[in-house]
Amino acid sequence: xxxxxxxxxxxxxxxxxxxxxxxxxxxxxxxxxxxxxxxxxxxxxxxxxxxxxxxxxxxxxxxxxxxxxxxxxxxxxxxxxxxxxxxxxxxxxxxxxxxxxxxxxxxxxxxxxxxxxxxxxxxxxxxxxxxxxxxxxxxxxxxxxxxxxxxxxxxxxxxxxxxxxxxxxxxxxxxxxxxxxxxxxxxxxxxxxxxxxxxxxxxxxxxxxxxxxxxxxxxxxxxxxxxxxxxxxxxxxxxx
Amino acid sequence: xxxxxxxxxxxxxxxxxxxxxxxxxxxxxxxxxxxxxxxxxxxxxxxxxxxxxxxxxxxxxxxxxxxxxxxxxxxxxxxxxxxxxxxxxxxxxxxxxxxxxxxxxxxxxxxxxxxxxxxxxxxxxxxxxxxxxxxxxxxxxxxxxxxxxxxxxxxxxxxxxxxxxxxxxxxxxxxxxxxxxxxxxxxxxxxxxxxxxxxxxxxxxxxxxxxxxxxxxxxxx
Numbered sequence: 212x213x214x215x216x217x218x219x220x221x222x223x224x225x226x227x228x229x230x231x232x233x234x235x236x237x238x239x240x241x242x243x244x245x246x247x248x249x250x251x252x253x254x255x256x257x258x259x260x261x262x263x264x265x266x267x268x269x270x271x272x273x274x275x276x277x278x279x280x281x282x283x284x285x286x287x288x289x290x291x292x293x294x295x296x297x298x299x300x301x302x303x304x305x306x307x308x309x310x311x312x313x314x315x316x317x318x319x320x321x322x323x324x325x326x327x328x329x330x331x332x333x334x335x336x337x338x339x340x341x342x343x344x345x346x347x348x349x350x351x352x353x354x355x356x357x358x359x360x361x362x363x364x365x366x367x368x369x370x371x372x373x374x375x376x377x378x379x380x381x382x383x384x385x386x387x388x389x390x391x392x393x394x395x396x397x398x399x400x401x402x403x404x405x406x407x408x409x410x411x412x413x414x415x416x417x418x419x420x421x422x423x424x425x426x427x428x429x430x431x432x433x434x435x436x437x438x439x440x441x442x443x444x445x446x447x448x449x450x451x
Numbered sequence: 452x453x454x455x456x457x458x459x460x461x462x463x464x465x466x467x468x469x470x471x472x473x474x475x476x477x478x479x480x481x482x483x484x485x486x487x488x489x490x491x492x493x494x495x496x497x498x499x500x501x502x503x504x505x506x507x508x509x510x511x512x513x514x515x516x517x518x519x520x521x522x523x524x525x526x527x528x529x530x531x532x533x534x535x536x537x538x539x540x541x542x543x544x545x546x547x548x549x550x551x552x553x554x555x556x557x558x559x560x561x562x563x564x565x566x567x568x569x570x571x572x573x574x575x576x577x578x579x580x581x582x583x584x585x586x587x588x589x590x591x592x593x594x595x596x597x598x599x600x601x602x603x604x605x606x607x608x609x610x611x612x613x614x615x616x617x618x619x620x621x622x623x624x625x626x627x628x629x630x631x632x633x634x635x636x637x638x639x640x641x642x643x644x645x646x647x648x649x650x651x652x653x654x655x656x657x658x659x660x661x662x663x664x665x666x667x668x669x670x671x672x
Contacts, residue, residue: 261572288578298573302591312577315587357573364577 212237212399219266227253229423240394242410243403245420251403255370259290291361295373297353299345306341309363331359335389351382371402419443458639462630469623477609480547488555513553519614522546526618539620551608562597595666602659606652
């Protein structure tokens with residue numbers, strides 16, 4: 212589903228990603244962990260070209276993002292993204308947040324888009340908030356709307372960039388619950404997170420990144436219980 | 452000091468007509484300035500330096516030189532190239548539009564750039580083109596933030612339209628000077644004109660405050 216080969220990314224002189232290669236199969240849930248500054252957020256942002264890359268190839272569902280002829284907007288409709296700070300559109304209602312892209316990008320009829328949006332909002336437990344504005348929602352509710360908004364485009368892959376890092380602790384659970392359900396429904400997901408419990412329980416594979424490299428990857432149980440590399444051990448000893 | 456109210460009453464029809472023209476040219480100036488200003492702002496925010504350059508030059512010239520100089524050049528230099536004899540009202544509207552466009556462009560740019568970067572990213576991540584994201588997500592939010600500075604710009608423009616009197620455009624100040632010349636009096640015409648300007652700008656201030664309140668209650672982040 213996703214093939215990343217020799218991906219490189221620099222900000223000026225600072226090389227953030229040094230030769231990242233990764234293959235993700237359909238329906239796989241890959242959790243990316245690592246210390247801050249390791250490049251994990253940059254990596255996930257490269258996957259839908261929110262960052263321009265300096266080298267390597269990214270192929271999503273058979274389409275090469277690095278090919279100049281590829282229509283990047285079209286690929287983005289297949290790749291849902293959930294941000295740390297939600298980035299809901301504050302001037303739109305919750306329902307409009309969810310229907311905006313299906314109507315304007317997919318060309319869906321308003322009534323059809325709204326019907327679908329209501330189903331998605333019900334799925335994330337926020338059906339009754341359809342007419343509200345984002346400002347009236349809690350952080351956890353905002354993030355669940357953001358997930359529904361991304362799902363409304365019927366993406367083949369969902370990317371989560373530290374989706375619970377900006378939340379109050381008591382709100383983390385409700386967002387992870389939605390993500391868990393999504394994984395159970397068979398969505399292909401890449402999740403950057405500090406929630407080790409989620410990584411262990413939901414992840415099919417855990418990737419440890421440090422200093423722009425993938426240092427180690429394995430099934431969650433193996434990686435958490437028997438890390439092979441010193442840096443992985445050092446990191447896990449601090450967070451577990 | 453004897454204040455001759457008869458001068459005020461004699462000239463009132465002219466003052467009122469002048470006031471209408473002052474309102475008209477200022478409104479035309481700010482409306483054309485809005486359209487030009489938005490285009491200039493978008494041009495200035497281009498990622499290419501070469502595209503930015505002419506817009507930067509435009510803004511610097513029109514903000515960096517006195518409006519009176521601009522009006523004289525436009526009226527006696529530029530407009531005669533296209534129409535003869537040149538019409539002072541046309542020159543005044545052109546001058547006000549071009550000048551306000553430079554200021555409005557900077558207001559728009561500041562408003563657009565004040566919107567969180569994540570808004571553009573979220574819109575693009577949903578597959579919107581840059582233009583769609585601008586139109587559907589960024590501009591609607593920016594418009595609210597630029598209403599107060601735009602209101603100020605409108606008030607400034609209304610006052611600066613008095614420079615039209617130098618071109619003999621029959622706006623409010625022109626009639627003030629005419630009355631002053633006819634009666635060889637200072638206080639009556641100029642105080643009256645000043646009061647009318649004051650009524651106009653205070654009404655505008657009130658109107659802008661009302662619009663701001665309406666917008667802030669409808670919805671916010």
